[in-house]
Every structure is written in C-alpha cells, then in structure tokens.
Amino acid sequence: MIVGDHAVIRAADLDDSPLLHRLYDVSKPRSFLLGPSREVLIPTRDELQEVLSRKDLLSGVFFVVEDKQGELRGCCSLRGVTSSAFFSEMAVALVDEADYATPLADEVMDFIRYGGFHERKLRKLMGHCLDREARYREFLVRHGFVSNGVQREMVYALGRYFDLESLSLFRDAADDALQEEAG
Amino acid sequence: MALKARVYIRRAEREDLDTVVSWREDPAFIRFLYGDRTRSPKQIREQIVGMLGRTAGHTMPNGIFLVVDSEKSGPIGLLSIVNIGWRNRSCNIDTYVVEKVRNSFLAAISFYRVLEYCFQELGMHRVNLFVYAFNARSWRVIERSGAKRELLLREHVARDGEVYDMYGYGLLRADWEWLREDFKSHFKGIDLLSMVAQRKQAAAVPEAAP
Amino acid sequence: MTDEPRFTLRRTERLDLDTIIEWLDDPAFLAFLHGDPTRAPKQLRQHLAAMLAYAAAPMMSGGGFYIIDSDRHGPVGLASLQSIGWRNQNCEFDLCLTEPARAQGLDTACLHGVIGYCFDDLNLHRVSRPVPAPDSEAVLRMEGTGAKREAVLRRHGLRDGTRVDMYLYGLLRSEYRRPAAADRGD
Numbered sequence: 001m002i003v004g005d006h007a008v009i010r011a012a013d014l015d016d017s018p019l020l021h022r023l024y025d026v027s028k029p030r031s032f033l034l035g036p037s038r039e040v041l042i043p044t045r046d047e048l049q050e051v052l053s054r055k056d057l058l059s060g061v062f063f064v065v066e067d068k069q070g071e072l073r074g075c076c077s078l079r080g081v082t083s084s085a086f087f088s089e090m091a092v093a094l095v096d097e098a099d100y101a102t103p104l105a106d107e108v109m110d111f112i113r114y115g116g117f118h119e120r121k122l123r124k125l126m127g128h129c130l131d132r133e134a135r136y137r138e139f140l141v142r143h144g145f146v147s148n149g150v151q152r153e154m155v156y157a158l159g160r161y162f163d164l165e166s167l168s169l170f171r172d173a174a175d176d177a178l179q180e181e182a183g
Numbered sequence: 184m185a186l187k188a189r190v191y192i193r194r195a196e197r198e199d200l201d202t203v204v205s206w207r208e209d210p211a212f213i214r215f216l217y218g219d220r221t222r223s224p225k226q227i228r229e230q231i232v233g234m235l236g237r238t239a240g241h242t243m244p245n246g247i248f249l250v251v252d253s254e255k256s257g258p259i260g261l262l263s264i265v266n267i268g269w270r271n272r273s274c275n276i277d278t279y280v281v282e283k284v285r286n287s288f289l290a291a292i293s294f295y296r297v298l299e300y301c302f303q304e305l306g307m308h309r310v311n312l313f314v315y316a317f318n319a320r321s322w323r324v325i326e327r328s329g330a331k332r333e334l335l336l337r338e339h340v341a342r343d344g345e346v347y348d349m350y351g352y353g354l355l356r357a358d359w360e361w362l363r364e365d366f367k368s369h370f371k372g373i374d375l376l377s378m379v380a381q382r383k384q385a386a387a388v389p390e391a392a393p
Numbered sequence: 394m395t396d397e398p399r400f401t402l403r404r405t406e407r408l409d410l411d412t413i414i415e416w417l418d419d420p421a422f423l424a425f426l427h428g429d430p431t432r433a434p435k436q437l438r439q440h441l442a443a444m445l446a447y448a449a450a451p452m453m454s455g456g457g458f459y460i461i462d463s464d465r466h467g468p469v470g471l472a473s474l475q476s477i478g479w480r481n482q483n484c485e486f487d488l489c490l491t492e493p494a495r496a497q498g499l500d501t502a503c504l505h506g507v508i509g510y511c512f513d514d515l516n517l518h519r520v521s522r523p524v525p526a527p528d529s530e531a532v533l534r535m536e537g538t539g540a541k542r543e544a545v546l547r548r549h550g551l552r553d554g555t556r557v558d559m560y561l562y563g564l565l566r567s568e569y570r571r572p573a574a575a576d577r578g579d
Contacts, residue, residue, distance in 0.1 A: 037274075148336050
C-alpha cells in the first residue's frame with residue numbers, strides 16, 4: 001500500500017467490486033473501458049468479482065485509489081506488461097472527472113511513472129483518451145504525455161463514433177520533467 | 184478492358200499448413216506474425232495452426248485469415264483480419280506476400296481485395312493498419328488506398344536489438360467508397376465478384392498452351 | 394438532460410436470480426421464458442441459473458436475456474435479443490415487464506430502451522420483433538417506433554390455448570422514431 005499526502009494506492013481487492021462497478025458506466029464511455037478490440041466492455045458484477053479474486057492476474061497491474069478518508073476515488077492500471085515488451089499501456093480512471101486536476105491524481109501519476117519506469121524499467125508508457133475525455137487528456141499532457149495522433153471514429157458508444165487519441169510518455173522525458181519540477 | 188489478375192484470395196485452410204510454415208524463414212513473415220524472436224519453431228508452428236481454418240463454422244470470429252493464391256504459383260501470401268470489433272465495426276489488417284511478388288501489382292491487388300472484403304462483406308466501418316516506418320513499400324501502397332496516417336508510434340517495436348517506429352493508418356468507409364469509385368474507372372476486373380468469375384472460368388477451362 | 398427515467402439493458406448476472414424467480418409468479422413472465430407451470434420450483438431455478446450463465450457469456454454472443462434496468466426504478470423486466478447477426482447487424486427481440494412496471498405505464502419507455510440499446514450500444518442496423526396480433530396495445534407501441542409490419546405469421550403463436558397470428562415488425566435504424574427525451578449519457 002502506498003500512502004501519499006492525498007491518495008492511498010493499494011492492490012485491488014474482492015471487497016472493492018461494488019464500488020469499482022460504478023466506474024463501468026455505459027452512459028459515460030471512457031478509454032479505461034476499452035477491451036482489446038477497442039470496444040466498450042462493461043463486465044457484470046459476477047465477472048468483476050471473478051477478476052478481482054484472481055490475485056495472479058492482478059498483482060502489480062491493477063490498483064484502487066482512495067482518498068485519505070478511505071473513500072474509493074478510482075483505479076489505475078499498467079496493462080500489457082510482458083517480459084518482451086518495453087512499454088505498457090497505463091490508465092487512470094477516477095470516478096469524478098474533476099479529480100484529474102487535483103494533487104490526488106498527481107500522486108497516482110507519480111506512482112504509475114515510478115512503477116513503469118523504475119520498477120519495470122519500461123521505455124515508455126502509453127495512454128489513450130476518447131474525444132469526450134478532455135479532463136483526462138489535460139491530466140496526461142500536464143504530466144508530459146505527447147500525442148501520437150488520433151484514430152478517427154474508432155469507438156462506437158451512445159449511438160455515435162468517438163475518436164481515440166493515443167499519447168506516449170518516454171522515460172527520458174519523464175525524468176527531465178521530474179528534474180524540472182524539482183527545480 | 185477488365186484486368187485478369189490471376190490471383191485470388193480465399194479462406195486459409197489446414198491444407199495450407201506446410202506452405203505457410205515454409206515462409207517462416209522470411210523475416211517479413213516473422214514480422215507479420217508479430218513474433219517474439221525467442222519463440223521456438225514449434226511455437227511458431229502452433230501459432231500458424233491456430234490461424235488456419237480456425238474460423239470454419241464460427242459465426243462471429245474475431246480473426247479471419249485469407250490466403251493469396253496465384254493461378255500459376257499457388258499460395259503466395261497471407262492476409263490477416265484480426266481484432267474484429269463487431270460493435271465498433273472495425274478490424275486490423277496485416278498483409279504478407281512472398282518476396283518474389285512483393286514489388287508486383289499482385290500485392291496491391293490482394294490488398295485492394297482484402298479491403299473490399301472488409302467493407303463489403305464484413306460491413307466494417309473502419310480498417311486499421313499498422314506498419315513499420317522503415318517499410319516504405321508497404322505504407323506507400325496503404326497511402327495510395329486513401330488511408331490516413333493517424334498515429335506515429337515512436338520506438339514502438341523491438342526486432343533483433345533495434346527499436347523501430349510504427350505508423351498507424353485508418354481507412355474509414357467513406358475513404359473506401361472514394362477509393363472504390365476511383366479504382367473502378369482504372370482497374371476494372373479486380374473486384375471480388377470479378378475475381379470469383381475469373382476463378383470459376385479458370386477452373387472450368389484447362390490452361391491453354393503458351 | 395432530462396428528468397425522464399432512463400431504461401437500458403444490462404447482461405443478467407447471478408445476483409439477479411432471486412429477482413427473476415419472484416417475477417415468475419406472473420404468468421406473463423412464465424410464458425415469456427417458456428416456463429411450464431408443471432415444473433417444480435427447483436427445476437425452474439436450475440433452468441434459470443443455466444439461462445443466466447448463458448446470458449452472462451461474453452458480450453459478443455449470438456444473443457440471450459438481458460435485464461431492463463432503470464436509474465430510477467431498478468430492474469423492471471427482461472428483454473431477449475436473439476439471433477444477433479453481427480455481420481448483417483440485425484437481431485430479433487422481445488421484452489416482458491413486471492406487473493408493477495406495466496401498471497406504471499412504462500411499456501413504451503422500456504420498448505425504446507431495448508431498441509436504443511440495439512442501435513446505440515450494439516450498433517445494429519435493423520431489429521425485428523414478433524407481436525401477437527390480438528395485442529393491439531403492443532401493436533400500436535411498435536408502430537409508434539416507426540417499425541413496419543413486414544409479415545403476418547399465421548397461427549404462429551399459442552396464447553392461452555388458442556393459436557394466434559403474429560405480426561413480424563421490422564425497424565431500420567434510419568426509420569427509428571426516437572422519443573424526444575432519448576438523451577443518453579452526458
């Protein structure tokens with residue numbers, strides 16, 4: 001468990017399933033919900049519980065984010081890390097999108113960056129956002145992510161197509177940004 | 184005048200196994216498989232077996248593999264349609280053709296036909312194509328189709344100790360309609376229906392002496 | 394945004410089993426699920442559990458049963474989506490509401506919820522639904538969506554021991570008359 005000044009980040013647990021299920025809201029499509037074919041996937045509560053009970057699958061990959069009062073504020077993940085890969089897809093999904101502008105979200109990104117670049121020695125992290133996720137995009141850009149481009153009309157939800165933007169953060173750029181922050 | 188390409192696409196079958204396995208010596212084919220170089224020949228063979236005939240009888244596949252068949256030389260390539268998202272109506276296409284025809288018109292025709300298959304037969308809204316930045320031959324063919332380069336993925340794939348950039352292309356149905364209209368006037372006879380007719384004709388009439 | 398309740402579909406899950414079993418006291422539900430009144434409760438429960446497991450299969454299945462859920466009312470009925478043709482982008486559907494939901498007049502809103510799910514979530518191009526000809530209210534509701542009566546299936550259904558004609562309605566996405574308040578999402 002990582003205890004920061006604003007956020008507590010810990011491995012996801014079976015007990016988290018009712019609250020986590022709130023994030024899987026079909027009326028609010030977000031990149032976090034996209035499966036391998038970039039389709040919006042909403043698991044049932046049964047499926048979510050089953051996944052959360054698989055410690056072997058989730059270990060080091062999927063985390064919940066709480067505030068200092070112990071309230072669940074979202075989750076984050078480093079997906080697709082394999083021994084041969086040198087990058088990973090990351091996602092930070094906060095229940096309240098206004099939270100992306102808060103220090104709590106910044107601490108989550110610090111955790112992701114540290115886990116990706118220093119613990120796993122990855123070269124880059126990749127994030128995605130739908131064109132409706134303006135706050136999430138701002139959050140990624142604020143932390144040094146650079147756009148790789150936009151895939152047009154990529155995701156179908158709510159009766160229309162959404163564009164999907166891909167963004168990357170390289171380890172060197174992240175280190176430079178951290179040094180800049182440190183002054 | 185209608186072109187007679189003498190090259191066809193068809194579903195891959197188990198009978199193609201030996202031919203497709205023989206392509207694994209070609210680095211371009213290993214890239215097509217997105218293979219990890221640490222994999223054993225047995226593992227590569229298993230991947231190929233999984234690709235051939237896996238869609239038979241399947242109503243809703245998320246991957247379809249097509250063989251490019253030449254009337255003269257037999258199988259000369261493989262086309263993969265993977266990551267099919269039936270709600271997004273999108274998929275990823277990868278193409279492989281053997282070295283000797285890679286520069287020829289046949290490769291472009293096969294590519295056009297697989298696009299036609301995706302849009303006209305599978306009803307796709309969008310096709311994704313990912314290609315190594317160094318593979319200019321491939322991405323030029325892709326760009327001629329009207330696909331837009333949407334992504335530049337820097338230092339994205341490692342092969343043999345080198346790290347390569349990749350381009351991500353997207354072709355929307357509207358782009359395809361434009362291409363089809365444009366292509367129709369220049370290259371009559373290469374669409375799927377003509378292909379089927381030509382294949383029937385070739386099967387019915389024994390090849391004439393040269 | 395709208396104050397109208399929003400109805401959508403979600404896949405059934407184990408937690409729904411008891412709710413659905415309660416609904417089976419309603420003969421309309423029993424008929425909808427092809428239940429046989431002679432079945433013992435245990436048999437029915439086993440049948441339902443198997444059905445729910447099927448419905449909870451990956452989302453890209455050929456169809457199954459879905460809960461009609463409302464942000465205001467909770468679960469109000471079941472919808473069945475059958476023969477989903479992913480290449481042709483079509484399916485056949487039917488729905489059955491609980492007695493309280495019917496009493497509250499939620500039929501039309503739920504019908505739009507099911508159709509909206511087919512078009513806006515599953516990206517289908519066409520839906521069809523067989524409606525018993527004597528059920529004049531259901532016929533009117535279907536016609537209100539813009540659906541066209543495309544076929545009469547003579548003596549196709551059995552209702553209370555009587556063979557009845559069924560009308561097959563077809564609705565194309567381009568013809569769908571959406572309710573004014575059909576504002577999904579943000």
